[in-house]
Amino acid sequence: MKKTLIQNAQALVSGQLRDVDVLFDTRIRKIVPRGTHIDEDAIIVDGTGKVLLPGLVDVHVHLREPGHTEKETIATGTKAAAAGGFTTIFAMPNVLPFPSTKEVMKDYLALIDKEAVVHVHPYGTITINEAGKDIVDYASLKELGIEWFSDDGVGVACDDVMKKAMTSAKENDVLFACHTEDMRYRKPGASVHESEYAKQNGWLGIPSDCEFAQLARDLDLVRAIGNRYHACHISAKESVELLAQAKRNGCDVSGEVTVHHLLLEDKDVQGTNWKMNPPLRAHEDRMALIEGLEQGKLDFIANDHAPHSAADKEKPMDKAPFGIVSLETSFALLYTEFVHKQKRWTLPQLVDWMSTTPARRFGLEDIGHIRIGAPADLILVDLENEYTIEADCFESMGKNTPFDHVKVHAQVCETFVDGKSVWKGKTA
Numbered sequence: 001m002k003k004t005l006i007q008n009a010q011a012l013v014s015g016q017l018r019d020v021d022v023l024f025d026t027r028i029r030k031i032v033p034r035g036t037h038i039d040e041d042a043i044i045v046d047g048t049g050k051v052l053l054p055g056l057v058d059v060h061v062h063l064r065e066p067g068h069t070e071k072e073t074i075a076t077g078t079k080a081a082a083a084g085g086f087t088t089i090f091a092m093p094n095v096l097p098f099p100s101t102k103e104v105m106k107d108y109l110a111l112i113d114k115e116a117v118v119h120v121h122p123y124g125t126i127t128i129n130e131a132g133k134d135i136v137d138y139a140s141l142k143e144l145g146i147e148w149f150s151d152d153g154v155g156v157a158c159d160d161v162m163k164k165a166m167t168s169a170k171e172n173d174v175l176f177a178c179h180t181e182d183m184r185y186r187k188p189g190a191s192v193h194e195s196e197y198a199k200q201n202g203w204l205g206i207p208s209d210c211e212f213a214q215l216a217r218d219l220d221l222v223r224a225i226g227n228r229y230h231a232c233h234i235s236a237k238e239s240v241e242l243l244a245q246a247k248r249n250g251c252d253v254s255g256e257v258t259v260h261h262l263l264l265e266d267k268d269v270q271g272t273n274w275k276m277n278p279p280l281r282a283h284e285d286r287m288a289l290i291e292g293l294e295q296g297k298l299d300f301i302a303n304d305h306a307p308h309s310a311a312d313k314e315k316p317m318d319k320a321p322f323g324i325v326s327l328e329t330s331f332a333l334l335y336t337e338f339v340h341k342q343k344r345w346t347l348p349q350l351v352d353w354m355s356t357t358p359a360r361r362f363g364l365e366d367i368g369h370i371r372i373g374a375p376a377d378l379i380l381v382d383l384e385n386e387y388t389i390e391a392d393c394f395e396s397m398g399k400n401t402p403f404d405h406v407k408v409h410a411q412v413c414e415t416f417v418d419g420k421s422v423w424k425g426k427t428a
Helices: 074-083 102-115 138-142 159-172 196-200 209-225 237-248 259-263 283-295 330-341 347-361
Strands: 003-007 010-013 016-024 028-033 042-046 051-054 056-061 086-091 119-122 175-178 228-231 253-258 300-302 378-382 411-417 420-424
Touching (some): 051 347, 056 253, 074 102, 074 411, 102 119, 159 209, 209 228, 237 253, 253 283, 300 347, 330 411
Parallel strands (some): 010 051, 175 228
Antiparallel strands (some): 378 411
């Protein structure tokens, strides 16, 4: 393929913004001081006023296909990822048929290969069809390169089943990414965090115990078995401390926090576009999440991108599905709030939490860096000019977001995957 040369941009190299030009094909070939003559036949991209960053990595995405293509497809979901600056995503397995066997996974991988515009790594399920009864043959799926397993959407309720699953995971050296939810704590129709605010609005609440009780069970098993474990979408302050304690005990565990849990809390809820699982919790929970990320108790940021149809989200609060879309807004929202406004985080910190660290945790050692020889998964971003989020303009089929019409910075101008331009915005 023909090489591309990005000139006049600042690039994030080794944790610092540098005035360099970057030449790449499928991999990064040269990084030279700005203005250095490069005698190559290359496509020239003028990055004046923009910043070149490693492509973002999201380990928690619902692509819906196969089985729920009225909500999202692999094509639309991965285009949304590219529009948001994500060049690698991990697809949750609650699709139909569930990727619980080698045969189904082969078909799923072929569909991804045909339709995706970014790198997609699918999860296998922990239990067959996420039914919580029989464990999957992890070794057979690992032969296909699948090293990550999740029953996201449900927790594995039976202690004995989870113990058996974790023992097999340890034997096969695969990573579990777990949705912890003890349904004994969640009443039918519950939709938001349990609080006085929920009662005032006539909504049935979900207590934090629903999350952390099962997380505590899981971490006790991890301590005994020694398998690799990742906790999905942490929302409660108690969960943060449980993970911190497990790390102090030497367990190989990690935890993610979503963008909406970092930015919103229970009193922000206005309707079904604020309904997600786990729910937005109290102010003290949100502060614990932010501080937990900063202190290393939590490890990185994920999205839990969950597209739904408008008709589904127009149902009453107790009937509407959980979840929001977030691939196209997350980097801009976090950069605007924590880097641009609060100046609490730096750009390198944010990129580390949204690219380098999740890639490393999930075994993608070459991803998340701008360095010679690394894959050319790159994004060109305008950090200076303010723009307005417009849900109607999303690449995703889902428009269910609480952030419609919010003003932000950090607009992705162009996204490159393996050196190929796969998405270009209006300001590119």
